[in-house]
Amino acid sequence: MRDTTSTALTWFFGLLLENPYVETKIRHEINTNLPKTATSQERPWSAIDHKEFLNTLVYLHAALYEAMRLYPPIPFERKTSVNSDVLPSGHKIDANSTIIYPIYALGRMRSVWGEDALEFKPERWISETGGLRHEPSSKFLVFNSGPRSCSGKHLAMTAMKIIVVEILQNFDIKLDKGHKIEPKPRLSLHMKHGLRVTLTKRCSA
Numbered sequence: 783m784r785d786t787t788s789t790a791l792t793w794f795f796g797l798l799l800e801n802p803y804v805e806t807k808i809r810h811e812i813n814t815n816l817p818k819t820a821t822s823q824e825r826p827w828s829a830i831d832h833k834e835f836l837n838t839l840v841y842l843h844a845a846l847y848e849a850m851r852l853y854p855p856i857p858f859e860r861k862t863s864v865n866s867d868v869l870p871s872g873h874k875i876d877a878n879s880t881i882i883y884p885i886y887a888l889g890r891m892r893s894v895w896g897e898d899a900l901e902f903k904p905e906r907w908i909s910e911t912g913g914l915r916h917e918p919s920s921k922f923l924v925f926n927s928g929p930r931s932c933s934g935k936h937l938a939m940t941a942m943k944i945i946v947v948e949i950l951q952n953f954d955i956k957l958d959k960g961h962k963i964e965p966k967p968r969l970s971l972h973m974k975h976g977l978r979v980t981l982t983k984r985c986s987a
């Protein structure tokens with residue numbers, strides 16, 4: 783469980799470094815919504831109603847979902863049938879069959895996510911009214927779907943938002959020269975060489 787959130791955050795920051803406009807938008811969203819009483823020296827969630835504040839970070843939420851769509855911490859899953867059945871696709875399965883489904887590939891299918899499926903675009907998660915666009919768990923399978931889906935999803939999203947706010951409020955991040963970002967698929971989708979960055983302390987305004 784700890785592995786899933788840390789893996790998600792590593793890919794999130796990797797994507798942020800490759801897409802500086804997303805970082806700018808997230809920083810803007812944080813600064814706009816952070817109550818004026820909370821300075822960058824102060825941990826905002828100790829001084830304010832953190833639930834209310836984190837709920838305003840719609841674009842950050844979208845960017846975290848988008849990072850996990852492209853790099854799901856658990857890249858494949860399996861299910862075993864109790865009885866014979868027919869899948870929505872029309873495929874027949876026998877009782878006691880184990881099906882492995884690739885969450886990584888599902889998150890990148892053009893037929894599911896559109897022509898820009900391979901692009902990192904948090905905007906795809908924002909609705910016309912500016913809220914978070916709902917996608918069914920059968921489409922966004924990162925937290926699994928059905929009765930055995932992740933019971934820590936809300937906690938994971940809250941923890942990741944807090945960590946991102948804390949890091950972005952306090953540091954500038956730069957990818958180390960020559961560092962190559964590439965996946966190492968295992969049970970969790972780690973980065974092959976980790977994410978080597980240099981953090982520079984931000985001066986408080």
Ligand code: HEM
Pocket residue numbers: 783784786787790855856859923924925926929930931932933934935937938
């Ligand atoms: C980004 C973070 C996370 C992701 C992507 C994630 C994803 C998943 C997935 C795919 C499953 C289904 C596993 C399976 O059936 O084989 C699962 C189950 C579960 N997760 Fe998470 N998880 C995350 C974080 C967490 C956290 C932080 C907690 C707890 C604090 C947690 C608690 C659980 C539990 C208890 C289950 C089992 C649910 C059940 O079988 O009824 N998860 N998670």
